[in-house]
Amino acid sequence: MIPSIPQPKFYKGLYSTYIALFFVYLSAPLIVVGVFAFNDSLFPSMPWEGGTLAWFFGNEDPYIGIFNDTKLLESVGVSAFVAFWVTVLSVTVGTCNAFLFERSKFPGKNLLYIVSLSPLVIPGVILGISILVFSNAIANGIEEAIGWDLEFLRPGLFLVIIGQFAFVTTITTLVISARLRKFDVSLEEAALNLGATRRAALWTITIPFLKPALIGAGIVAFLMSFENFNTTLMLVGSDAPLTIAMFDRLKQGSTPVLNALSLLLMVVSGGLALLSVFVQRDSKN
């Protein structure tokens, strides 16, 4: 059970084997995706036909590598654009929310806090359709009232950004609030005593203290937006973000170019994940 209690060798071995098998289960799909990016075959499946880099750099039909697949590259661009705006918006609003919840008192605060947690428990598909229905109602109402057709309220990138922002903001709020809670308010008071204006105290004392949480929340927001599928599926228009484009290809059956793309995604998001872990860890010391 625990190291201080002697156990028969057999049980210890059995337990370690189980843990090892668990990690095989965790890593198997990811390893397989990565390995088949180098398979010289038209399908991401067995048998192994020898190594190739064509799925990265290839330029001859049907061996179109990811760096020459304009459709997929475009969708990466669309996703990056969406993720950028979701990150900027959700970190900004999340910071305001953190100050509101940690620093001020007002009636109904607890209720508001619970409502602001709710996007985490609403299934993404439902969040998507509710925003779709509501924005469509507004667009129809405006069109009937004054005759303007507001294109951005119809399915498209604007709605995708809004829909992802709706639930990512809850996460940035939680991350930034947790850091702000640890802040010693007397530091700010000292700055004010020493003649700083409120704005100067905020920008030279509080915001630098929050910086690790702001960066961490930004990375999480970017990744969540980049990888979101459920909400995006319901709000997407003609410009497909990466997850939607990959989903369509997967359904049709695709060449291993998807493996090459997935491998690149794994490297980038794994790197960002480690970065956010280290940024947050440094801030604890």
Add this chain to the structure above:
Amino acid sequence: MNKSSSITTGGTFRFGLLLLAMPLLLWLFLLVILPHVDLFLVSMRERISYGKYEFSLINYIEFFAEPLYWNTYVRTAVMSIFATALTLIIGFPVSYYIAKVMRGKGKNVLFLMCLIPFWVSELVRTFGWMILLRESGVISNFLQWAGLADGPVEMLYNDAAIMVGLVYTSMLFMVVPLVSVLDSLDDSLIEAGYDLGGNAFTVTRDIVIPHAMPGIASGCIVVFMLTLGNYLTPNLLGGKDSLWFTEQIYTQFITRFNWESGSAFGFLLLILSSVIAWVGLKLSKQTLSETVG
């Protein structure tokens, strides 16, 4: 949550507070509260002709009258509960190993190894399972090579494949709360249990599991809700017969363009997920802010 305000004082207090609360209020009202109210209103109306609607319960009546719909609904709920239980059973020994058996640096490394797969997009993870399970896939070839199967074995497009994918996708949300709650269990309690004549089974049953209850509850609730709302995994691993309720919502909205009945379905799914989460919270005497916060 309850620190007094040191910055906002005096006459600017009200105005400053309102300014600070503006983004929050806009976000919650425009993107969360009003859309769901509207979703409910749309679900309660019937389309008479172009642009003409009437109050009606027809969408809900249709749901109960058509066996395909509520069978899918019940099937999704049951499969989600099963997936949650399976995730708990598989994840608990692993969490215990990380929290109690491992020491020092190895513990952090193992915990991090548990987390990293979940930073990778769900789509990529599901793609990995497709390559492993399909007829021409890795496992099928391995079985033939090992002489355990005569021909290609199709392991994709059935309920077991959906289950494997759902458990895989949910594992993180079970392991993290379990590790943190088991970490707080004092070793001396386990030692005392053994000193008093307990064995591995009784100590687990009487000491470890009662202590881990809050973590088990929050892990199960989060996993259940994520599974219920999943679209990608059942769709890709289950194929045409996956019959997941989110697929019905998608069909109503996008394929059949029947927003009224799609809204009703969405609302029913929301009710199911809230009711089960609420029951779980009540049973384990927890609050929402403790569970997700």
